[in-house]
Amino acid sequence: MTNVDITSVAKTYGQVPVLADITTHFAEGSFTSLLGPSGSGKTTLLRIVAGFITPDSGKVAIGGADVTETPVYARNIGMVFQSYALFPHMTVAQNVAFGLARRGIRGAEAKKLVDRALDMVRLPGFGDRRPKQLSGGQQQRVALARAVVIQPSVLLLDEPLSALDRRLRQEMQVELKRIQRETGLTTIFVTHDQEEALALSDNVAILDRGRIVQIGPPAEVYEQPKTRFAAEFLGDTNFFKGAVSNGALQLSDGTSLRTAAALPGNAKAMVAVRPEKMQIVGDGTEVEGASNRISARIDHVIYAGPALTYVLTAKDGTSLKIFAQNRTGTIHPEGSEVTLAWHPANTIPMEDAA
Amino acid sequence: MKALARFYLLAILVFLYLPIMVMMAMGFNDSALYELPFRFTTRWYVALSGNDQLISAGINSIVIALITAVLATLAGTMAAVALDRRAVRGRTLLQLLLLPPIAIPWLITGTAMLVFFFWTGIGRGMHALLIGHVALAIPYVVLVVGTGLRTIRSDLEEAAISLGSTPLHAFFAVTLPLLTPSILGAALFAFAVSLDQFVISYFLSTPGFATLPVQIYSAIRKGFTPEINAISTILLVGSMSVIVVFAIFARPGGARDKR
Numbered sequence: 001m002t003n004v005d006i007t008s009v010a011k012t013y014g015q016v017p018v019l020a021d022i023t024t025h026f027a028e029g030s031f032t033s034l035l036g037p038s039g040s041g042k043t044t045l046l047r048i049v050a051g052f053i054t055p056d057s058g059k060v061a062i063g064g065a066d067v068t069e070t071p072v073y074a075r076n077i078g079m080v081f082q083s084y085a086l087f088p089h090m091t092v093a094q095n096v097a098f099g100l101a102r103r104g105i106r107g108a109e110a111k112k113l114v115d116r117a118l119d120m121v122r123l124p125g126f127g128d129r130r131p132k133q134l135s136g137g138q139q140q141r142v143a144l145a146r147a148v149v150i151q152p153s154v155l156l157l158d159e160p161l162s163a164l165d166r167r168l169r170q171e172m173q174v175e176l177k178r179i180q181r182e183t184g185l186t187t188i189f190v191t192h193d194q195e196e197a198l199a200l201s202d203n204v205a206i207l208d209r210g211r212i213v214q215i216g217p218p219a220e221v222y223e224q225p226k227t228r229f230a231a232e233f234l235g236d237t238n239f240f241k242g243a244v245s246n247g248a249l250q251l252s253d254g255t256s257l258r259t260a261a262a263l264p265g266n267a268k269a270m271v272a273v274r275p276e277k278m279q280i281v282g283d284g285t286e287v288e289g290a291s292n293r294i295s296a297r298i299d300h301v302i303y304a305g306p307a308l309t310y311v312l313t314a315k316d317g318t319s320l321k322i323f324a325q326n327r328t329g330t331i332h333p334e335g336s337e338v339t340l341a342w343h344p345a346n347t348i349p350m351e352d353a354a
Numbered sequence: 355m356k357a358l359a360r361f362y363l364l365a366i367l368v369f370l371y372l373p374i375m376v377m378m379a380m381g382f383n384d385s386a387l388y389e390l391p392f393r394f395t396t397r398w399y400v401a402l403s404g405n406d407q408l409i410s411a412g413i414n415s416i417v418i419a420l421i422t423a424v425l426a427t428l429a430g431t432m433a434a435v436a437l438d439r440r441a442v443r444g445r446t447l448l449q450l451l452l453l454p455p456i457a458i459p460w461l462i463t464g465t466a467m468l469v470f471f472f473w474t475g476i477g478r479g480m481h482a483l484l485i486g487h488v489a490l491a492i493p494y495v496v497l498v499v500g501t502g503l504r505t506i507r508s509d510l511e512e513a514a515i516s517l518g519s520t521p522l523h524a525f526f527a528v529t530l531p532l533l534t535p536s537i538l539g540a541a542l543f544a545f546a547v548s549l550d551q552f553v554i555s556y557f558l559s560t561p562g563f564a565t566l567p568v569q570i571y572s573a574i575r576k577g578f579t580p581e582i583n584a585i586s587t588i589l590l591v592g593s594m595s596v597i598v599v600f601a602i603f604a605r606p607g608g609a610r611d612k613r
Contacts, residue, residue: 050516052512052515071520072512072515072516073515073516073517073518073519073520073521074518076518077516078516079512079513079516081509081512081513083507083509085507085509085510085512085513086513087510087513087514087528088532089528089531089532098514098517098519098527099517099518102517102518102519102523103518146513146517147516147517150517150518156516
């Protein structure tokens with residue numbers, strides 16, 4: 001139960017930089033997701049914390065102690081692998097007891113700890129079974145018990161749920177969160193599933209081409225994305241481009257969009273708006289202060305029962321997508337001209353504008 | 355369709371085993387010239403018990419095959435592990451170089467060994483035979499163990515290391531137990547390669563030291579007697595028993611549910 005500090009860590013394979021100067025902090029007891037597309041360096045970062053990869057430069061500290069040169073087996077980490085990596089020639093109990101034996105805990109004391117760990121993952125009495133006799137979800141629980149029973153300094157999860165089907169994955173998300181809360185372990189979780197990252201984490205770190213482009217609580221990262229990449233990778237987004245005029249964004253058709261704080265300068269800029277934040281004017285109660293308005297034509301309607309997705313083209317040619325709750329049962333027909341309204345606070349300037 | 359498949363399988367088994375069955379049966383036939391009708395006798399086995407040359411050649415064969423199996427399995431297993439798990443320089447080239455010895459005709463390998471052993475002063479005899487057989491068997495071991503290793507995911511070792519094992523302990527606690535069926539299979543292969551070997555053994559034998567195939571070959575040149583059928587039968591029963599025992603206990607590639 002300790003914090004993890006990454007300082008100026010970089011890793012290059014041949015000519016390809018996989019991680020470029022990463023500095024970040026994982027607070028004690030926190031659950032952080034490393035989220036990014038494949039090749040973004042998220043797994044490399046996890047394996048550097050574990051010690052399977054030595055960084056070219058920079059430092060890794062666990063609980064304040066520099067472990068950059070410490071081999072994996074001396075770092076006291078708990079790791080869960082995507083493939084479960086249970087030892088097929090051992091029983092469930094022997095699997096869970098493996099790390100305890102390496103720490104000199106054997107016999108009755110080990111048995112007590114193993115039983116308690118199996119209780120925690122809701123598999124009491126499964127100790128004598130073989131991994132092959134268990135379902136995928138059960139194997140994942142055993143892998144979790146095996147990693148947690150040694151009371152590691154940090155729990156590292158390498159896409160542990162990606163091999164499970166959707167139903168089981170959701171069930172295991174709940175379990176994972178509960179177990180993390182119960183144990184209070186500092187947890188680093190690698191995933192490419194954005195919903196999973198939002199649902200589980202205290203903090204989400206979005207990685208792109210070897211850099212952490214944004215890190216923060218799920219709501220902050222989702223509501224206030226800093227870059228086009230972060231906004232696009234985490235959910236759907238509409239982007240408007242234009243020139244800054246009097247602190248507002250002027251689109252090519254003359255429409256002016258305001259943001260929460262006045263936009264600086266008078267160069268080109270880009271703002272992002274989440275599809276669910278935009279509303280068709282006349283669709284029931286309007287959000288107060290929804291002062292940003294544009295006209296758009298509906299190209300497609302996707303009807304999905306409780307929610308509707310409209311694909312539209314704005315006057316200035318920008319293609320848009322909005323999500324509307326099906327409150328009134330009104331479906332705007334394709335080809336109709338509508339006005340969209342939303343709040344300036346939901347108009348997020350992108351740092352990597354234009 | 356099913357009957358046809360069964361008939362086909364039966365035909366293959368007959369094709370494989372009929373000559374061997376005839377050979378074994380003739381070891382119990384009274385006629386020295388393999389004439390019918392069949393009259394049961396054990397006199398060829400009695401005669402064999404007095405044939406010191408054949409018996410000692412048989413013992414030589416088994417001893418050499420056993421030592422070859424042990425040495426080639428050790429060396430080949432270590433090579434396979436190194437090639438699979440460690441970042442060895444020129445790994446692909448090394449792996450490729452292991453294959454040709456299997457394809458090179460034994461006559462050529464044998465000639466090369468004979469020339470080389472004379473040139474270096476190793477000469478002929480048991481030690482030369484052993485060196486030759488071990489060299490011959492190693493590529494087979496590397497192939498069999500290497501194939502087995504590829505079925506064991508490397509993240510099993512990583513999991514053990516994450517739990518506190520040194521890489522060496524992880525290998526002995528996780529990889530080696532899972533690899534045991536492959537290693538036993540490879541040892542059996544090495545044993546068979548050695549026991550079966552004629553060409554190289556023929557080149558490296560001395561008048562006082564021969565393996566069974568070499569001795570049988572010399573005996574045949576003097577005249578075929580059912581004694582040869584008798585010793586062949588004994589050898590066959592022996593090696594079949596080894597394979598059956600192996601199949602029961604190791605179950606290569608099969609289920610490993612029981613302990």
